[in-house]
Amino acid sequence: DGGITQSPKYLFRKEGQNVTLSCEQNLNHDAMYWYRQDPGQGLRLIYYSQIVNDFQKGDIAEGYSVSREKKESFPLTVTSAQKNPTAFYLCASSPRQGATEAFFGQGTRLTVV
Amino acid sequence: GESVGLHLPTLSVQEGDNSIINCAYSNSASDYFIWYKQESGKGPQFIIDIRSNMDKRQGQRVTVLLNKTVKHLSLQIAATQPGDSAVYFCAENWGGGFKTIFGAGTRLFVKA
DSSP states (O other): OOOEEEEOSEEEEOTTOOEEEEEEEOSOOSEEEEEEEOTTSOEEEEEEESSTTOOEEOTTOTTEEEOOSBTTBOOEEEOTTOSOOOEEEEEEEESSTTOOOOEEOOOEEEEEO | OOOEEOSOSEEEEETTSOEEEEEEEOOTTOSEEEEEEEOTTSOOEEEEEEETTOSEEEOSSEEEEEETTTTEEEEEESSOOGGGOEEEEEEEEETTTTEEEEOOOEEEEEEO
């Protein structure tokens, strides 16, 4: 079935370590996004990519990095520079520029101890 | 900065009743307004959107109303069912679809 797959679902890391969250889609979508969700808050945009080999910073990009080497994949690295990395991370994709409907993955809950 | 907010963080309704979830927005330049549903431990799921030049749009059991005069958006769910229990987010979108701001969400409880 087509969809977006995020892995792992739960991730624990020690403070000061970089960690990479995986996001894969087989929907043939051009645009992909990473959001962060904290308890009781909405989704905040970290990075987005409109096409392969291109990506743009969102509202809270500091301490994060991404790559888009393949259309299907948009991994997010949470670096040690991110001051408060513990959160629920959501990856999404949309079929074309200007589309309002985004398709979300199941999320990765990252806990840094 | 621009923001999308919600009037009520929690809404409890009886099964079979209609639900109304409200949202206030501040960005007059938004092109679209969107509602998402998020069940516990899952990613948000698109429900319905409305273009900024429309006042009302209907879907299956849902209706979205847009009042640009007071910058207010609402989602009406008819004959609310237990499966409708979730957190509902409103969002506003501009810039060709890549800039979307989400509100904090309203948790809907459906009582049997």
